[in-house]
Structure formats: C-alpha cells, structure tokens
Amino acid sequence: xxxxxxxxxxxxxxxxEHAPALTINDTITCPLGSFVFDHFLSQLSSFIFCQKSQxxxxxxxxxxRSPLYYEQLLKSKGFDLVTSxxxxxxxxxxxxxxxxxxxxVESGSIRNLSSGSSLAVNICKNVKDxxxxxxxxxxxxxxxxxxxxxxxxxxxxxxxxxxxHTSVSSVASLxxxxxxxxxxxxxxxxxxxxxxxxxxxxxxxxxxSMKATIEPMVQSVDGPRGNSENLSLMEQNLRxxxxxxxxxxxNGRVRMMFEEFYVEKSGIKFTPLSSENExxxxxxxxxxxxxxxxxxxxxxxxxxxxxxxEHQGNGKTIQIYDGRKSLNDGKAETQPTSVQKVxxxxxxxxxxxxxxxxxxxxxxxxxxxxxx
Amino acid sequence: MAAxxxxxxxxxxxxxxxxxxxPQAPGLKHGPNGTMFLSSGIPDLDKILGGGFALGSLVMVxxxxxxPHHMLLLRNFMSQGLVxxxxxxxxxxxxxxxxxxxxxxxxxxxxxxxxxxxETEQEKGxxxxxxxxxxxxxxxxxxxxxxxxxxxxxxxxxxxLERHFFSGQRxxxxxxxxxxxxxxxxxxxxxFLSQTPRDTGNxxxxxxxxxxxxxxxxxxxxxDWEMLSFVRSLKSLVRLSNAVAVITFAPSLVSxxxxxxxxxxxxxxxxxKAIPDEDKELAKLLTGYQDMVGLLSVHKVARINxxxxxxxxxxxxxxxxxxxxxxxxxxxxxxPVDGSNGTSxxxxxxxxxxxxxGGALDF
Numbered sequence: 081x082x083x084x085x086x087x088x089x090x091x092x093x094x095x096x097e098h099a100p101a102l103t104i105n106d107t108i109t110c111p112l113g114s115f116v117f118d119h120f121l122s123q124l125s126s127f128i129f130c131q132k133s134q135x136x137x138x139x140x141x142x143x144x145r146s147p148l149y150y151e152q153l154l155k156s157k158g159f160d161l162v163t164s165x166x167x168x169x170x171x172x173x174x175x176x177x178x179x180x181x182x183x184x185v186e187s188g189s190i191r192n193l194s195s196g197s198s199l200a201v202n203i204c205k206n207v208k209d210x211x212x213x214x215x216x217x218x219x220x221x222x223x224x225x226x227x228x229x230x231x232x233x234x235x236x237x238x239x240x241x242x243x244x245h246t247s248v249s250s251v252a253s254l255x256x257x258x259x260x261x262x263x264x265x266x267x268x269x270x271x272x273x274x275x276x277x278x279x280x281x282x283x284x285x286x287x288x289s290m291k292a293t294i295e296p297m298v299q300s301v302d303g304p305r306g307n308s309e310n311l312s313l314m315e316q317n318l319r320x321x322x323x324x325x326x327x328x329x330x331n332g333r334v335r336m337m338f339e340e341f342y343v344e345k346s347g348i349k350f351t352p353l354s355s356e357n358e359x360x361x362x363x364x365x366x367x368x369x370x371x372x373x374x375x376x377x378x379x380x381x382x383x384x385x386x387x388x389x390e391h392q393g394n395g396k397t398i399q400i401y402d403g404r405k406s407l408n409d410g411k412a413e414t415q416p417t418s419v420q421k422v423x424x425x426x427x428x429x430x431x432x433x434x435x436x437x438x439x440x441x442x443x444x445x446x447x448x449x450x451x452x
Numbered sequence: 453m454a455a456x457x458x459x460x461x462x463x464x465x466x467x468x469x470x471x472x473x474x475p476q477a478p479g480l481k482h483g484p485n486g487t488m489f490l491s492s493g494i495p496d497l498d499k500i501l502g503g504g505f506a507l508g509s510l511v512m513v514x515x516x517x518x519x520p521h522h523m524l525l526l527r528n529f530m531s532q533g534l535v536x537x538x539x540x541x542x543x544x545x546x547x548x549x550x551x552x553x554x555x556x557x558x559x560x561x562x563x564x565x566x567x568x569x570x571e572t573e574q575e576k577g578x579x580x581x582x583x584x585x586x587x588x589x590x591x592x593x594x595x596x597x598x599x600x601x602x603x604x605x606x607x608x609x610x611x612x613l614e615r616h617f618f619s620g621q622r623x624x625x626x627x628x629x630x631x632x633x634x635x636x637x638x639x640x641x642x643x644f645l646s647q648t649p650r651d652t653g654n655x656x657x658x659x660x661x662x663x664x665x666x667x668x669x670x671x672x673x674x675x676d677w678e679m680l681s682f683v684r685s686l687k688s689l690v691r692l693s694n695a696v697a698v699i700t701f702a703p704s705l706v707s708x709x710x711x712x713x714x715x716x717x718x719x720x721x722x723x724x725k726a727i728p729d730e731d732k733e734l735a736k737l738l739t740g741y742q743d744m745v746g747l748l749s750v751h752k753v754a755r756i757n758x759x760x761x762x763x764x765x766x767x768x769x770x771x772x773x774x775x776x777x778x779x780x781x782x783x784x785x786x787x788p789v790d791g792s793n794g795t796s797x798x799x800x801x802x803x804x805x806x807x808x809x810g811g812a813l814d815f
Binding site: 247248249252253256260279282283285286287326328329331332333334335336 | 517518519520521545546547629667668669670673674702704705706707726727728729730745746
C-alpha cells in the first residue's frame, strides 16, 4: 500500500483539482515517521529522476533535519549530487530558523553560516512568516519547473516544527495555498501527533487527502513503565510497526489499507498485514431491534421447545398438562406429561385449553347465539 | 362535492384567501402552522423534512472531514435558489468563491425523467402486490409537472447550471479567507437580508449558504465564541426576514463543547458521513452498497410555531447517485443485527425496497 501511495503522489492531481496531500502521522510509542518520510522522499526522487512522474522536481522544506542529512540520504540511494540541483531543491529552515545565527554573524561572534552541504540550498531566516515561506517555496519550484509550465512536489520535513513557531490557522492556510496552486503536483509532510493539541492535528487531517498513521504492532499496556516485557516491546516498536492509511476518494468514500513495516539498515520494507483485523462496519449503521439470525445455542434451544399441539408428530398422542384437572385425578395421566416437561427445561410453552368440555370441530356455530 | 352533500356537522371548512391561493413565487409552498417552505433542491430530503426548509430557519450540516458530501447538499440548495430566482449569498474560505458557482448542477431535462419512470417499473426485481402499484404510479405522475413551476427540481449533477439562471440575480459571493473576524461578513448578511422583502404579499425567500464555517485556514477559526455569536445573530436575522441559511461545519475542528453549542443553535440539523470503500462487511450488511456514496442522518427538524416535535420514521439515509446524475436518499435496507440498543425509530428494514421515490410509502 505504500507503493500505492507513492504512485498516487507521483501521478499528482488533475487540472483544476487540489493536489493530493499525504500526512504521515506518528507518535512516541512508535516514532518511525521520519523513516517513512525518507522512504517516500527517495521513492519519489527515483520516479522524478527517471522522469516517470507528473512533477519535474521536489522542493523540500527542511525543518527538523539538516540539509547534510538529505545529502547523505540521496548519496546512499545512489543519486548523483552534482546534477541533483536540477530536480531537488532544499529550503533550509533548520540552520537558522529564527535568524539568530545571522545576527551573531553580523556581530562577529561566529564566522560563517553554511550548513556544510553541497546541495543547492536556500536558507530561510524567518520561519514565523509563513507568507514569505510560501513565496520562497514557490520561487524554488519555479526554478525547478523551468519557469512556468512544469509542476513540482513539495515535501515538508516536519509540520510539527512549523506548528511550534506559528499558529494552526497560518499553517493550514499555507497547506491549502500549496494544494490549490496550479504548479504543485503533490504534497506530503510529517506530523508527530502527540506533540499537538487535537485541534491542530484535526486541522491538518482536514487539509490532507491521504492520512498514513504509524502505530505500534502491539500496544503496551502499562505505558512507559520499565519492566522487562515492556522494554522488549518498546524496543520492537523502534524497529517495526503497523502502517495504516486512510484515503479520501473522489466519490466520497474512504479507502483503508493496512500493512506492516520493518526498519532495516538499508531502509524500510513493507509487507502485507499478517493478522486480520476486525472492521467494525456495524458501528456506522443504526441498530435494528429485530434479530432474525439465531446463534447455534439459540437454534438448539428452539429445537428443544415442546410445542403445545396434541400430536407431536412422533406417533404418540400426548396429553398436554391441563391446569384444570385436579392433581389427584390426573396423577397417573400427568406423569408422562410431566416427564415430557422435565426434558425441556429451557423452553416451555404452557397451554391451557379454552374449554375442556367442548370437542374440537363441533358442529355448533357459536355465532348462532347472536341476536341482531 | 361539498355543494351536493348535505352538511352533517355544524363545522364547515373555511377556505381562507391565504391558503387557497398559491404563493406568488413557485419556489415557496405553504406548510403547517403558518410556515412556508422552500425547497432544499433534493426531492427526497424535502419529503423527509416534511416539505423542505422552513422560511426563517437555520440549517446546519455537520461535515465529515473525509468526504465532500456537504458540497452536494450545498450545490443542490444553491441551484434550486437560482432556478427559482431567489436571492443568494454564498461564503466560503476559498480565495475565489465565484468558482464554486461553476459547479452548480442544472435541472434535469423532462425527457430524461420519462425514461427514468419506465426503467423503474422494469428494473424492479421486487414483485409488488397489485394494490400497491397504483400508489407508485401516483408518486411518479405527481413529479412530472412542468419544469418551470416545480417546487423542487431534479438536478443533473453532471451538467453545469445554464448561464441564463445567473443573469439578473442577486448573487453575492464572499470569501472568508482574509477576514480576521466575522464582523464584516455579518454586516454583509444583514444588508443582504434587509433587501429581501418582508411583507407577505411579495415573499421571495432568500438563501444564505456558508461552506465550512470552521475551516482552519481562516484566522477566526480558533475564536470559538465569535463564531458562536455570529451564528446566533445570523439565526435571529434569518428568522425575522423570511430567509433560509445553510451552514456547514466540521465538528472535529472545534472543541466538543462548541460543537454541541453550534448543534443546539440549529433549527434543522443534518450530518453527512463517509463510508468505507470496498468493505465486505458493509456490503453484506447493506443492500445497494455499490451505489452508495455516503450516509445522511437527520438529527433535528425545524418546528416553527409549534411545540409538537417531528418524529421521523428513520433518521439515517443512504446517499446514492442515480446514474451518477441525481442525488437520491434512501432508507437503509440492512440485514437485522443484534438490536441491543436500537432506537424506537429503527430504520424500516425491507418495506421500501429500492424505491426511486425514496422515503416511506404512505398507505
């Protein structure tokens, strides 16, 4: 399913539609979001490099990891760094997000500002001004797409870092501006769910079209307590996890997909889910009071109930216990019926005949008594 | 008939002038308790709500962030207003709200309707008892009126609204993106509503459509009290001036307390929900799952001038796009499940079948 997402991001959005936007969510229990982000970044890079995708390049907004890290990532995936500037540009918001280092350079305390990376980077000095950030992203994108015609993908290393500096509404407005921009083909970002209030995460989910959540394989019961089983569970959660995706489709339905993944030295491996999980479809639909389906136990009980007919169909005429006969008279007779009754201790139908004297199917018409 | 039969009681029906004449505008119709209705644009929804949206009511639609169904409701609502020449004001958080007007659907051409009737009779796999067939025929013939004077048009979602509906109309589009607060928009609304005539002789019925009020791009989205007081003042404005306001908002974007407050402010409250795609459980549970796009639940129906609540037979309906063209709402046909905490208005299981007229049959 990660493949599916990569392909969706690669294919981008149609003319006049909002660009597809993926949010990668993780939490402290399984903090592997950055690995998944790197995986998507490298996959998209290979698509773009082979010119198989709608977009001509990637603009990466690096907030939580330095451009040097990305340089090493690209090198490890086998991309040539020299030519990468034609399709890969970084907006460096990591080195000096609030402009303090440049102030220090001005005052002479430190010598230079470079990040040490050989990649083409633009340094952003004021992360708080999201309008400026937006225009820098678009400018870089224009350089990539050859001024006008082509489209580009935007990757935001961590929206959590952006939310630290600015308000939810300005980040949401940045994302929506990017999505609705003609030249942006697709967009994806990383978000650490437990670092923000529900409002912030709900707003970003609202703005996205695909939501990928990283969950631990096994939830640990006690939380961060340090007993031995918990520690081994926590260790496991640092290497593998469950990858759950919810995709908003155009027809208004939501597609859900699940996979497992393992983090290894070379990268991430995605495998289909080993255990089936229950879908609670019944929660969507209102409950009905009828139950026309019987469980096994209920079926057995139903078979055991003695019906109040005189002929039970097994060759014997059985007299049903008639409440009106006195016990002395009917003791001998009621013996067999009481035996019959004991069998069916779960279901009983007690039948009192309306009139003992009347023969069934008598010729009299009871309506003859009426006088109209 | 009344002239021939001798009067058996001392009461006689008093046909007052007001109720006997149809309201001047074709887009309005009289309802019970002295209210007037205007159509929501979706025939099934009008039936469910007992006639349509009452003039002077505030309708709130709770969105599901994962599905765009609230847009379908808004589109039909706005198109219906334009078809009936009712003034319209539309607000959203987009930079250019006028663009949304391009997605409004066109009323269906009557030719297409006739073919639909024939197909419904042939397609029905259900064997309907002969005495009920006559009721089906009645339903269909009722809706086959002249397109111009119809109260509620069937909209073809694939065709955009024709240009002539836009001309000569009061259509205002407001963008809420740049506004720091809702004060300017509130003034817009009050000036819009003051221009719709209020005297009973000449009611036109104004429509206000606000899409995604709490959307996070707007600066006022974290000012909960402001949004709440805006909705409250809008409700009072609308009540005074014979208009209907439809506001959509996503409850997950505001805190639960404010979401509840907003829901309580609504006169008519409806929510839309997304359904999972390719879900085998749901396919087993519901018939017609393949055609469904979502679920619509009616939580509250506006009751103006009366204390009697509206009790609906069913509150959850499936939204289907018939031939990808028109939106129909149907009662859910679901396999009975463990009814541990069912409501007393459980959805009617099998009686409505896949009737194209939707809703419940009147016997």
